Amino acid sequence: MPDPRIRLTVNGDPVEVTFGGHKTLLEVLREDLRLTGTKHGCELGECGACAVLVDGKPALSCLILAQEVDGAAVTTVEGLASDARLHPLQDAFLECGASQCGYCTPGFLVTARALLDRKPKACRGEISEALAGNICRCTGYIQIFEAVERAAEKMGGEPPR
Amino acid sequence: MMRCPEFRYHAAKTVEEAASVLADHGPKAMLLAGGTDVVPNLKRRQHRPEVLVSLRRIPGFAGISIGGDGAAVIGPGTTLADLALDGRVAAEWPGLSRAVGSIASPLIRATATLGGNLCLDTRCNYYNQNYEWRQSIRFCMKAPAPHGSALTEDAGGSVCWVAPASPRCWAVSSTDGGPMLAALGATVELRSKARGKRDIAVADLYNDDGMLFLKKAPDEVVTRVRVPRAAGQKSAYWKLRRRGSFDFPVLSVAAAATFSKSGEVTDARVVLGAVASMPLVLAESASLVGKSLTDDVIAEFAGAASRHAKPMDNTDFQTAWRRKVTAEFLTGALRELRGDDPRTMGQLGRRVARGASCLG
Numbered sequence: 472m473p474d475p476r477i478r479l480t481v482n483g484d485p486v487e488v489t490f491g492g493h494k495t496l497l498e499v500l501r502e503d504l505r506l507t508g509t510k511h512g513c514e515l516g517e518c519g520a521c522a523v524l525v526d527g528k529p530a531l532s533c534l535i536l537a538q539e540v541d542g543a544a545v546t547t548v549e550g551l552a553s554d555a556r557l558h559p560l561q562d563a564f565l566e567c568g569a570s571q572c573g574y575c576t577p578g579f580l581v582t583a584r585a586l587l588d589r590k591p592k593a594c595r596g597e598i599s600e601a602l603a604g605n606i607c608r609c610t611g612y613i614q615i616f617e618a619v620e621r622a623a624e625k626m627g628g629e630p631p632r
Numbered sequence: 633m634m635r636c637p638e639f640r641y642h643a644a645k646t647v648e649e650a651a652s653v654l655a656d657h658g659p660k661a662m663l664l665a666g667g668t669d670v671v672p673n674l675k676r677r678q679h680r681p682e683v684l685v686s687l688r689r690i691p692g693f694a695g696i697s698i699g700g701d702g703a704a705v706i707g708p709g710t711t712l713a714d715l716a717l718d719g720r721v722a723a724e725w726p727g728l729s730r731a732v733g734s735i736a737s738p739l740i741r742a743t744a745t746l747g748g749n750l751c752l753d754t755r756c757n758y759y760n761q762n763y764e765w766r767q768s769i770r771f772c773m774k775a776p777a778p779h780g781s782a783l784t785e786d787a788g789g790s791v792c793w794v795a796p797a798s799p800r801c802w803a804v805s806s807t808d809g810g811p812m813l814a815a816l817g818a819t820v821e822l823r824s825k826a827r828g829k830r831d832i833a834v835a836d837l838y839n840d841d842g843m844l845f846l847k848k849a850p851d852e853v854v855t856r857v858r859v860p861r862a863a864g865q866k867s868a869y870w871k872l873r874r875r876g877s878f879d880f881p882v883l884s885v886a887a888a889a890t891f892s893k894s895g896e897v898t899d900a901r902v903v904l905g906a907v908a909s910m911p912l913v914l915a916e917s918a919s920l921v922g923k924s925l926t927d928d929v930i931a932e933f934a935g936a937a938s939r940h941a942k943p944m945d946n947t948d949f950q951t952a953w954r955r956k957v958t959a960e961f962l963t964g965a966l967r968e969l970r971g972d973d974p975r976t977m978g979q980l981g982r983r984v985a986r987g988a989s990c991l992g
């Protein structure tokens with residue numbers, strides 16, 4: 472079986488990649504595209520560390536076969552900052568202490584980004600519901616919710632970029 | 633990194649193509665929808681298909697429409713997130729919104745589909761483990777050692793670790809959508825290359841067998857889900873799980889009923905989920921017809937119906953407690969049908985009601 476080759480957009484750049492056909496998007500991002508910002512935790516859908524956006528919607532990269540995203544636009548945590556400027560969510564995570572060991576942070580950031588794209592003025596209940604598929608062993612979540620609220624304020628109710 | 637085994641990937645462009653690949657490859661082929669059940673099972677080697685047939689690229693496989701008769705026609709490729717957030721569904725079939733909105737986590741619901749949920753593999757603490765774990769206690773009959781493996785000598789493959797004297801597998805039906813759609817009288821359309829189309833009630837889709845848990849033949853594709861509209865129908869879904877997110881049901885009550893103007897039940901279907909290898913449609917439902925859902929009627933029903941819950945020790949929580957709370961869950965769901973607000977029903981009711989509250 473020859474290795475498959477797919478074309479996709481990763482963080483705005485067109486990419487072509489050849490990989491072992493059994494690989495998930497998580498494995499291709501980390502191992503073939505060397506984008507190690509996306510973390511692997513449980514690898515079974517139970518933690519949210521591997522979350523990315525596929526065509527703007529959050530998805531667990533550990534559960535999606537890479538062959539399924541041929542032609543899609545994928546956003547990883549590496550795609551949040553523009554030039555040397557952090558995304559308002561990243562600034563807010565820093566300011567609020569929403570990241571301790573940091574392992575869960577990329578997953579939270581992209582999931583929160585998808586929420587604010589859809590609901591720029593999300594309330595606390597909506598934030599905690601949207602982030603209910605991401606597990607953090609360190610912060611106790613409150614700082615994370617505060618950071619998303621602060622980012623929403625910084626962005627003035629506008630979806631980013 | 634836990635990795636999937638090798639397989640051939642086939643992205644079907646039409647339902648006919650998917651059905652034809654299934655017909656050609658028999659049990660060696662497997663359908664892939666959202667993959668949220670298939671991919672973990674590949675990684676843990678519960679499944680080893682030679683061909684994976686992806687349904688993701690079939691045009692029109694996702695989508696919700698309301699027909700002229702008021703029924704909802706739902707494409708099996710519709711994601712659980714889209715279904716849970718649909719305002720028309722929430723208004724007409726609130727139990728369905730809550731059931732689907734309670735599945736897994738928002739990140740999983742964003743890719744998981746309704747068709748995959750209906751066909752979800754049954755679950756068991758001795759089965760949902762990785763390969764090495766299962767090998768170390770000897771494989772049970774639901775997932776024997778692979779053919780040609782060097783371990784056949786002591787590989788097991790004939791025993792059930794939950795009930796070692798049992799000739800059958802007791803893995804648990806864990807779909808949240810199945811019981812609710814059965815309660816609502818929904819039907820699915822199945823399509824195969826050999827036999828064409830047929831419709832079957834969701835209530836008749838399952839077998840009480842942890843291994844052969846679907847009446848759907850392996851070569852059939854679920855191509856449509858239809859939820860009929862019944863004027864004045866009420867529906868509710870009560871799910872027990874350890875955490876408010878992620879966890880599969882350990883018990884669920886899916887209930888739907890229609891009422892006369894004077895408040896008597898004219899039709900009712902109550903289904904227990906996660907207490908057997910199939911959703912259990914309760915025969916006692918018929919006894920509700922003609923009655924008002926008074927506290928006494930509900931108590932009598934809950935007492936009689938909870939006897940069907942015979943939980944095995946292969947999911948979460950203690951079995952004795954699970955049996956005990958079944959009556960409470962039945963009571964809560966029926967009280968909700970008669971119009972009581974679950975948020976006024978103590979901690980349990982508040983937890984249940986939170987399910988789909990802030991999803992929009």
Ligand SMILES: Cc1cc2nc3c(=O)[nH]c(=O)nc-3n(C[C@H](O)[C@H](O)[C@H](O)COP(=O)(O)OP(=O)(O)OC[C@H]3O[C@@H](n4cnc5c(N)ncnc54)[C@H](O)[C@@H]3O)c2cc1C
Nearest residue numbers: 516665666667668669670736745747748749751808854880
């Ligand atoms: C952490 C975690 C928690 C979960 N919690 C829950 C929960 O609380 N409740 C719950 O119900 N589920 C839960 N699930 C299971 C799963 O995510 C859902 O049931 C989901 O809806 C499955 O849909 P899918 O599209 O991902 O299915 P897939 O994984 O793609 O497929 C599942 C099965 O259905 C078959 N199939 C898919 N589509 C069709 C079709 N159109 N016709 C015929 N067969 C088809 C596949 O061949 C496979 O056998 C959980 C999963 C995880 C990883």
Ligand code: SF4
Nearest residue numbers: 756772792793801802
């Ligand atoms: S019920 Fe028995 S046979 Fe079935 S998965 Fe569990 S241990 Fe295996």
Ligand code: FES
Nearest residue numbers: 512513514519533
């Ligand atoms: S690594 Fe994907 S959900 Fe945990």
Ligand code: FES
Nearest residue numbers: 571572607608609
């Ligand atoms: S910061 Fe450590 S897991 Fe969240």
